[in-house]
Amino acid sequence: MAGNKSLNYEALELRRRGGRWLKALRESAGLSQRDFARLIDIEYYTFISQIEIGRGRIPTEKYAVWAK
Numbered sequence: 085m086a087g088n089k090s091l092n093y094e095a096l097e098l099r100r101r102g103g104r105w106l107k108a109l110r111e112s113a114g115l116s117q118r119d120f121a122r123l124i125d126i127e128y129y130t131f132i133s134q135i136e137i138g139r140g141r142i143p144t145e146k147y148a149v150w151a152k
Contacts, residue, residue, distance in 0.1 A: 100138030107136040
């Protein structure tokens with residue numbers, strides 16, 4: 085069980101780091117969370133916030149859209 089907790093922590097930390105990276109890119113582009121949500125066709129801009137704090141995951145079918 086302890087190993088499983090370690091993996092969960094590692095995954096969470098990777099999501100948090102990715103979220104911080106995404107936020108930095110979004111801000112350097114001068115986009116608000118609402119602007120970014122519109123660009124990638126996400127209905128709720130609060131989803132961007134969840135990604136940026138590491139609490140959400142980008143849907144796999146949206147990887148290409150987010151990458152652009």
